[in-house]
Amino acid sequence: MADIREKTVAPKTLTPGGRLILLVIPLLLLGGLVAAFVVIGPRGIFPGEFPPVEDLSFGRVTLAPNEIKMVVTNGGPSPVTIAQILVDDAYWEHEVVPGRTVERLGSATITIPYPWVEGEPAAITIVTETGVTFTHEIAVATATPAVDMRFLITFAMLGIYIGVIPVALGMTWRPFLLTLSDRWIHFFMALTAGILIFIGVETFVEALENSHGLPTAFGSTGLVTVVALASFLVILLGSRRIRGIGASAGRSGLPVAYAVATGIGLHNLGEGLAVGAAYRLGEIALGAFLVIGFALHNTTEGVGIVSILGRKKTSLKHLIALGALAGVPTIFGAWTGAFFFSPLIATVFLAIAAGAIAEVVVDVMRVVRDDAVGGLMSTESLAGVVTGLAVMYLTGLLIAA
Amino acid sequence: MRDTEGDEAESVVKKTGTRVSRRGLLKAGTVAAFGAASGALLPRVRAHEGHDHGPAGAMNHFGNASVGEVDTRNFDPMQYLKEFDYGKTTTLSDGRTLREYDISAVDLEIEVAPGVKFPAWAYNGRVPGPTLRATEGDVIRIRFTNAGAHPHTIHFHGFHQANMDGVFELVDRGETFVYEFIAEPFGLHLYHCHTPPLKRHIHKGLYGVFIVDPPGGRPPANEMVMMMNAFDTNFDNENEIYSVNTVAFHYLHHPIKVKLNELVRVYLVNITEFDLINSFHTHATFFHEYRTGTKLEPDNFTDTIILGQGERSIVEFSYRYPGPYMFHAHVSEFAELGWSGMFEVV
Numbered sequence: 001m002a003d004i005r006e007k008t009v010a011p012k013t014l015t016p017g018g019r020l021i022l023l024v025i026p027l028l029l030l031g032g033l034v035a036a037f038v039v040i041g042p043r044g045i046f047p048g049e050f051p052p053v054e055d056l057s058f059g060r061v062t063l064a065p066n067e068i069k070m071v072v073t074n075g076g077p078s079p080v081t082i083a084q085i086l087v088d089d090a091y092w093e094h095e096v097v098p099g100r101t102v103e104r105l106g107s108a109t110i111t112i113p114y115p116w117v118e119g120e121p122a123a124i125t126i127v128t129e130t131g132v133t134f135t136h137e138i139a140v141a142t143a144t145p146a147v148d149m150r151f152l153i154t155f156a157m158l159g160i161y162i163g164v165i166p167v168a169l170g171m172t173w174r175p176f177l178l179t180l181s182d183r184w185i186h187f188f189m190a191l192t193a194g195i196l197i198f199i200g201v202e203t204f205v206e207a208l209e210n211s212h213g214l215p216t217a218f219g220s221t222g223l224v225t226v227v228a229l230a231s232f233l234v235i236l237l238g239s240r241r242i243r244g245i246g247a248s249a250g251r252s253g254l255p256v257a258y259a260v261a262t263g264i265g266l267h268n269l270g271e272g273l274a275v276g277a278a279y280r281l282g283e284i285a286l287g288a289f290l291v292i293g294f295a296l297h298n299t300t301e302g303v304g305i306v307s308i309l310g311r312k313k314t315s316l317k318h319l320i321a322l323g324a325l326a327g328v329p330t331i332f333g334a335w336t337g338a339f340f341f342s343p344l345i346a347t348v349f350l351a352i353a354a355g356a357i358a359e360v361v362v363d364v365m366r367v368v369r370d371d372a373v374g375g376l377m378s379t380e381s382l383a384g385v386v387t388g389l390a391v392m393y394l395t396g397l398l399i400a401a
Numbered sequence: 402m403r404d405t406e407g408d409e410a411e412s413v414v415k416k417t418g419t420r421v422s423r424r425g426l427l428k429a430g431t432v433a434a435f436g437a438a439s440g441a442l443l444p445r446v447r448a449h450e451g452h453d454h455g456p457a458g459a460m461n462h463f464g465n466a467s468v469g470e471v472d473t474r475n476f477d478p479m480q481y482l483k484e485f486d487y488g489k490t491t492t493l494s495d496g497r498t499l500r501e502y503d504i505s506a507v508d509l510e511i512e513v514a515p516g517v518k519f520p521a522w523a524y525n526g527r528v529p530g531p532t533l534r535a536t537e538g539d540v541i542r543i544r545f546t547n548a549g550a551h552p553h554t555i556h557f558h559g560f561h562q563a564n565m566d567g568v569f570e571l572v573d574r575g576e577t578f579v580y581e582f583i584a585e586p587f588g589l590h591l592y593h594c595h596t597p598p599l600k601r602h603i604h605k606g607l608y609g610v611f612i613v614d615p616p617g618g619r620p621p622a623n624e625m626v627m628m629m630n631a632f633d634t635n636f637d638n639e640n641e642i643y644s645v646n647t648v649a650f651h652y653l654h655h656p657i658k659v660k661l662n663e664l665v666r667v668y669l670v671n672i673t674e675f676d677l678i679n680s681f682h683t684h685a686t687f688f689h690e691y692r693t694g695t696k697l698e699p700d701n702f703t704d705t706i707i708l709g710q711g712e713r714s715i716v717e718f719s720y721r722y723p724g725p726y727m728f729h730a731h732v733s734e735f736a737e738l739g740w741s742g743m744f745e746v747v
Contacts, residue, residue: 092465114464
């Protein structure tokens with residue numbers, strides 16, 4: 001019988017030059033394969049005669065009186081030439097800058113002098129040189145807000161109403177929470193984890209949804225997954241380094257509360273971004289119901305911040321800072337979404353936020369494990385997480401309506 | 402221009418009202434509603450100001466037009482309009498006229514609007530194919546060669562024997578078939594490929610006009626051929642381009658010149674696929690319609706007619722006043738998708 005024990009290869013000692021050769025050999029082989037394929041390869045068996053599949057995607061679309069302006073990006077494998085433009089099934093005059101042929105991953109701006117109708121839908125279709133069509137639908141045509149004081153104030157108010165005030169309101173439950181028994185405090189800490197899991201998943205899904213608007217060459221799902229996981233790992237390792245490996249992160253509630261507030265803040269930045277952009281793209285109109293829905297939804301987040309503090313003595317200054325960290329980003333999100341929205345920025349940002357929130361979930365679970373009376377695996381933990389998820393889901397229904 | 406706060410607020414409210422009634426409350430709640438709740442200022446809603454399109458815009462029907470020019474070296478709609486092919490003519494021993502034609506089917510790319518290429522199948526390398534013209538009673542002999550990649554035929558409208566119908570005798574790639582028949586009845590007819598799948602073989606471009614003149618001819622006129630056709634450039638069984646004589650908006654960018662009071666005779670044929678009907682409308686004049694051109698007395702005096710798929714009419718008219726006059730499909734959708742043109746009356 002042969003010896004089936006694994007043998008190990010002893011580390012070879014080589015000169016630096018020798019090691020370099022070993023590093024380069026696989027790359028040379030790969031280069032050789034590509035060269036051989038291009039020169040003598042069986043390219044004939046791959047379809048090369050037919051025009052490649054064209055892929056144009058729509059970026060920023062802006063509407064001004066008598067003018068529609070849009071940025072398109074070519075995410076396909078080869079250049080695409082824009083031949084004609086249709087608006088609501090009518091050929092229309094237009095200009096394409098810098099030129100009609102859009103290179104791979106290149107962009108062009110199309111300007112159409114069109115008398116669009118306020119409050120009604122509009123569909124813009126690009127007919128390419130090969131007769132392929134790409135259509136972008138504007139759900140409700142409305143003039144794109146210009147960056148002026150009036151709109152800055154409007155969207156700042158929006159951020160305050162759906163972010164700052166609800167979070168602050170939720171935090172005013174702290175005096176009540178302090179009257180609770182230890183088991184109930186444990187329940188509310190777990191509730192925070194539930195809330196964060198919900199907004200983490202929501203942010204991840206939103207990142208995926210935004211990524212569908214990207215040119216396919218960016219590899220939407222892959223991009224979101226890689227960015228979110230990288231964000232999670234970098235923040236996880238980074239925060240362990242800062243606090244010192246092995247030190248119990250859960251020993252103090254305040255840093256974790258700041259982490260929770262930051263996670264919620266990132267999520268609210270994303271929420272502001274989505275609302276601002278949706279309004280700007282004419283996808284939603286901001287009704288009073290929508291604002292009230294967001295306000296109720298986000299009040300739960302304030303409860304989460306103060307719950308994780310447990311019985312830790314915390315000064316009012318810290319509480320205000322925590323509230324601001326979680327709520328104020330909504331304003332910046334709304335501004336960014338309304339004025340500078342692009343699917344790529346939104347996708348990358350939301351993916352980073354999703355990873356960051358996931359890391360905060362880990363932090364919160366450590367607090368529950370170390371500080372809560374029942375530990376991680378207890379009825380209180382289970383009930384708290386599930387309740388957190390359920391409350392976020394139910395208040396979220398108010399927005400979806 | 403003075404522009405007051407009150408007027409703006411009023412316009413916002415008006416627009417809000419329209420939207421709410423049309424789209425339901427939630428989707429339609431507006432910034433106005435939010436603004437009122439938050440005390441924020443209302444967004445500025447500007448009235449749409451008039452936009453100066455310039456002289457080119459006026460000629461292009463205020464923006465509704467294609468941009469750019471097609472390459473007319475292979476096919477010039479202006480030339481096609483007035484080009485009649487009488488064939489190679491010989492007089493037979495019995496006194497009848499024999500007209501011989503060579504027609505081949507080829508695959509080629511044509512330009513159906515500036516920059517928009519369409520992979521067509523074409524008789525004699527153009528869409529529509531040549532306008533064949535004969536007099537009632539002439540003997541027609543067509544030597545058809547298929548130089549395309551698919552089997553094709555030529556199916557003529559008119560009287561002929563079964564094996565001359567261009568339906569069952571598919572002509573394969575590289576093969577030749579000779580069609581022979583007597584040109585009758587007089588009128589405005591068409592020819593097209595009849596190979597299945599029929600819809601595709603027609604809309605890819607295998608069609609043309611076949612005019613049979615009455616024995617005594619028709620009164621002299623400024624004659625032109627208009628083939629109402631359309632192209633499904635993305636192959637979703639809906640047309641992206643409509644036109645007369647293939648190129649969208651061509652006669653809008655290049656108006657057809659006619660003289661004041663002269664008789665204009667249009668041989669109008671509808672070969673549009675996917676849509677049940679097409680239509681023809683003249684501005685500032687009325688026309689006599691000779692349905693299928695099979696009688697010498699007009700059937701109709703109007704300025705708008707509808708033709709079904711494969712239907713055709715001869716229309717005759719003249720202009721009383723000089724100037725530019727549009728003609729187009731009165732199906733506005735088709736007009737905006739390319740089937741619009743202009744007569745320049747001088």
